[in-house]
Amino acid sequence: MNPHIPVLKEEVLELFSSIPENGILIDCTLGFGGHTSALLQAHPTLQIIGIDQDRDAQEYCKQHIRSERLRILEGNFSDKIDEALQSSPIVGILADIGVSSFQLDTLERGFSFDSPVLDMRMNQECPISAEQVINTYSKLELEKIFRDYGEIREYKKMAALILQERQKQPFRSAAQLSAFLQKHFKRHHIHPATLAFQALRIEVNQELNVLQTLLQKICNASSKLQNTILSIISFHSLEDRIIKNTFKDWEKSCICPQSVMRCECGNHHSHGKILTKKPISATQAELSSNIRSRSAKLRAFQFGRQK
Structure with missing residues (x-):
């Protein structure tokens, strides 16, 4: 039995349902592999790079997810995301930044x-x-x-x-x-x-710092993330606020100060589009089976220059 129940699993599967089958997805918070296992099963040729700093979680996944399509990087996602982003093509990035049930x-x-x-x-x-x-x-x-x-x-x-x-x-x-x-x-x-x-x-x-570092490093690599879907699940308002505001900034095409009467920046700075105008929360059915999903909020962004 998996020691951690992945939250919003069906919503994550739906969000990534249309990604190219021969691409690579980065699971920034592999944990005990709940999301990764479901994604590997749903996409028979998808490659996944899983990142985790918890040795108990790493060992569990090595024993229970016996797939050549999974590669595990040991460490914090804010440190290891650079290495993961060197792979190509990256079709999806997932981060579930809550504490696992096992840890709790x-x-x-x-x-x-x-x-x-x-x-x-x-x-x-x-x-x-x-x-x-x-x-x-x-x-x-x-x-x-x-x-x-x-x-x-x-x-x-x-x-x-x-x-x-x-x-x-x-x-x-x-x-x-x-x-x-x-x-x-x-x-x-x-x-x-x-x-x-x-x-x-x-x-x-240092949860807020590592989240901001992760977002910045992903943004720095945005030129190679054409049509890549980024999905982040957070569990408290501070994290959700950072994610929400960052996605809004990424979507802006014009980055001129509000005091400027006419656009002077070229109006071509958008990194992509927000896929979730409002965060996705757990259904009543999920809440009934996993009370810890009550505070989970999923936001998603798709990279790609907007015309």
């Missing part, structure tokens, strides 16, 4: 509220963990990540209380931190630690 459910990884460790590293070779962030960051640094990455209204209070508590005893587990936040903060619809854990995870894994 494996207590030793430190993502869960009940975890006995405070880790949250997607790549366990990364130098900094959530434990280091919570116990060593200054008050101002904690305020910044809670405000910017968690969008927490009481970010100053949260940072101050954490500093007071860690002077008595350091935070050593996610369960300890979760119980502490639950004691001091009340939320009606979500667990009181949800947004703080999101902020810590983003900081530890």
